[in-house]
Amino acid sequence: MGERIKEKLEILADAAKYDVSCSSSGSNRKNKEKGLGNTGAGICHTYTEDGRCVSLLKILLTNHCIYDCAYCVSRKSNDIKRAAFTVQEVVDLTINFYRRNYIEGLFLSSGIFKNADFTMERLVQVAKKLRQEHNFNGYIHLKTIPAASPELIHEAGLYADRLSINLEIPTDSGLKLLAPEKNRGDMIQPMTYLKDQLVKTKEEKKIFKSTPHFAPAGQSTQMIIGATGETDKQIITAANYFYQKFNMKRVYYSGYVPISYDKRLPAIGTEVPTARENRLYQSDWLMRFYGFQANEIVNDAHPLLDLDIDPKLSWALRNMDRFPIDINKDDYQLILRVPGIGVGSAQKIIAARRFGPLNLDHLKKIGVAVNRAKYFIVCKGFMQIYADKRSDIIKSYILNTSKSKYLSTGNQQLQLF
Amino acid sequence: MQHVDMYYDGTWSGLLTTIFEIFEYKVFPITLRNSKERQQGMFQTEHEVLTQQGKADRVMNGLIAKVGKKGYAELWHTYLSELPEAPLLVVRVASYYFNDARNVRSNFAHDHILQLKKIIKSVSRERHRMKAFTRFQLLADGMYVAVIEPDFNVLPLIQKHFQDRYADQRWLIFDVKRHYGLFYDGHVTSEVTIDHTSTIANATLVDLHDQQEELYADLWKRYFKSVNIKERRNMKLHLQHVPRRYWKYLHEKSFGMEI
Structure with missing residues (x-):
């Protein structure tokens, strides 16, 4: 039992590591009735050797997937070890890591097995069990599976602090090229639903303090940078659109790490575009904290960010x-x-x-x-x-x-x- | 105003009493040291402060009225840094607060305020690190124990955080540098000390471990390695965030051993 769980953890953490988000802030969940945990300003409990913060137990429920997206390490056609956690295993890992102060909570994502709802249901079960059976008040970030039903997304929002759906590729043409089975509409639809629910909950809270939590840390998304030939203007314009239109708490930019010999993608050994990624985050900060408009940073006359200056x-x-x-x-x-x-x-x-x-x-x-x-x-x-x-x-x-x-x-x- | 060498008992109440007596006796310290360091012989230019809670409370209330609870807490945090220059700085800043008609806590162009803010930032960073780097080990009797060795005396500053978070488990956080700890019994937190000849160390805790402790410590180490992206290796940034001096208390850094 011990050995298998160790192997599963290695496989399913390795597969989850390309998701950049590790934020554990922005929620307001307090410890109730002498339970376990609370949320606060966010804590990075350690940093990996790539210098990235480790705040949450970031794992996939499974890396089995019915899709074959070229940019994804868990794509169906990729010859890798596959594994799946049971709901109880994820709950036990989360509780035991949390009690030892290793983590702020759980970030659970998954490959899509059978179909969207079947997968989403399992993710929700984990969160529900943590909240209801263990009175766990730590941070939970759940991935929303594109095309999952609104009922399941609603239930996810009742237990999770944050929900996110990754846009993955900033442009529609890029998405069609690399993930022909996926469509943008399936991603946008749950985002729209979440945005409406978040606004509604906020309004209701003003009247009834007892309105139940609904994803108090809001929603976020992620774009892969440098996998297709998009310009910085396209990326920043897309980010700005999602901040404005969907009240995103964060848009994350993930420099593409080459993981495939697929000719549509940068070859293995190509350097990860960390400098460009950094400039994009700086631009993101300018929009969120410095009062800059997207078109002041990039525009038709200036579609690419300078790499030599911020x-x-x-x-x-x-x-x-x-x-x-x-x-x-x-x-x-x-x-x-x-x-x-x-x-x-x-x-x-x-x-x-x-x-x-x-x-x-x-x-x-x-x-x-x-x-x-x-x-x-x-x-x-x-x-x-x-x-x-x-x-x-x-x-x-x-x-x-x-x-x-x-x-x-x-x-x-x-x-x- | 007479400039003198001052001595106090090293406690926070003692430092507040010192501030009171500066105004009471119209003196000001050139140096401010612990009474234990006082040499033989009484000179005219020396002033020894004897801690009086009444005076300390009046200074506390006066400071809160003048610069707010936050301003008061900043001075306390500076004292907790245990830096040699901290006590005198606290006295200087407090008298600057009292002597100016305005609330000058945010005068960032003032040298003493700047120096104070710098120390507060370091203390606050260390407090945050202890919230992050404290690692509990589960013992067979159900208690969670952590050993820490912070640069500054931040244990009082993390008590509430851990109390609120681990309300349903018994825990002990022990500062080996200062030989005291906080123990939460499931209801209240109290300060505990052990005698100076013995200590709590990770090595001695191993025999007391719960049978699942090694499994979870190992799972955590494996997790830590698996989420690393090798193509993005950046040891400079890694070391900046997790300085080597903390490694000996972190499982994922194999308690200080090079991986």
């Missing part, structure tokens, strides 16, 4: 007429636009300048990256001496004084040619 600096260099920003006078939203000033520093600037005007030294101490910010600001004792400089000159100044951690090796390779 998207905020890139925007600033394309919009030099908006600068300089006055640190001691301008609004928070404008200060946020300055390269080298993050949300934390911007808030500190607003708080500290009430006590007196700030100079460059203050900014440095507050945590501003002054070597970037200085081209875009004025403050006490500092005039804008770079105002008439061209943006390409400023860019080269900045690149000479800083180095992207993602590109340090990539740059050296490029210089060989």
Whole structure:
């Protein structure tokens, strides 16, 4: 028994690892009646050697699958070891890992066996058992199986903190090419249902405090990056659409890890596009926390993100007429636009300048990256001496004084040619 | 205002009493040290604080009125860092709070406030790490035990978290560096100490393990290896998030052994 469960765990964790999401925050579930667990701001209990956070027990219920999506390691035609957990095995693993403080909860996904509803029903059973039989109040993230019935999705929402359906390929044409058996409509339909339910629950909670939880941490989705020839503009526009239209809590970007000799995909050995992935996350942050519009980051004139500089600096260099920003006078939203000033520093600037005007030294101490910010600001004792400089000159100044951690090796390779 | 070398008993109440006496006696510390370090001989420029709960409470209430519960907690967290410069910094910042008519807690351009915020950030990071890296082992008698060795004295700061989370299991978290722990018996949490000659270590806990403990520790290690994506290996980032000094208490790092 012990040996088999170990092997199953290895197979089904390995198959689940390409799902990036590991978030355990955003829920508000408290420990009730002296039960087990609660949710909070999210905790990463460890980090794997690839530097990724491990917050949840992230596994597939099974990697048997009736589909043959080219980008997926569990595709039907792939010659790999297959395994399946029983509902009870997943429950026992979750409880025992949780009690030892290894994890914040469970992230359960699955290959599709028999059909969508049959699979979804098993996922819901696990969550239901954890909540009802074990009074488990830790975090549960369930994958919603495309084309599962609304009744099952509703039930999933009653037990899970977060639900997600992966878009997988950002463009419809890419999806048709790599997963001809799947269709976008089957993914969109449950997203729409979830969005409506989430809005409804929120409204009802305002009137009846006792309204039962419905996926309090909302829904999220994931796109694979670099498997098909999509542009950054297509990716960011798609992400923006799903944030706006479906109130997504998060859109995740997963750099494609080559796992197949299929000619439709990048060959095995192709480097994972981690730098591009990083730039996409930076763009995502700009939209969610910095008040940027998608078309300010990428547009028809600028469809690809720069790899050598971050998207905020890139925007600033394309919009030099908006600068300089006055640190001691301008609004928070404008200060946020300055390269080298993050949300934390911007808030500190607003708080500290009430006590007196700030100079460059203050900014440095507050945590501003002054070597970037200085081209875009004025403050006490500092005039804008770079105002008439061209943006390409400023860019080269900045690149000479800083180095992207993602590109340090990539740059050296490029210089060989 | 006379500048003096000050001594206190090293406790939080003692530090609050110190703040009270600065205003009471119109003195200000050049140095602030533990009374145990006090040399023979009484000099004019020395002032020893004797802890009085009444004075400490008045300072606590005064600080809360001035800079709020959060502002008060920040000073306490700074004290818990146990850094040599922390007590004097707490006194300096507290008197800055009392002497300024405004609420200056968010004056991030002020040197002492900046220094304080930096320490608070480190303490808060360590608190968060202990919420993350504390690993319980199940003993045969049904108790869950964890051994920790935090950089700062953060055990008081994680009590509520573990109490709320593991309300239905008995647990003990023991700080081997400071020789004390928190024990939750299923109802209340209390502080426990053991005598200085003995200690609790992972090696001695093994004999007391529940029969399933090894299975789950092994499953966790296998899980940890299986979710890693080799093509994305990034040891620099890994070490940044899981610094080596914590490895000896983490199963997945095989309790400190190189994998």
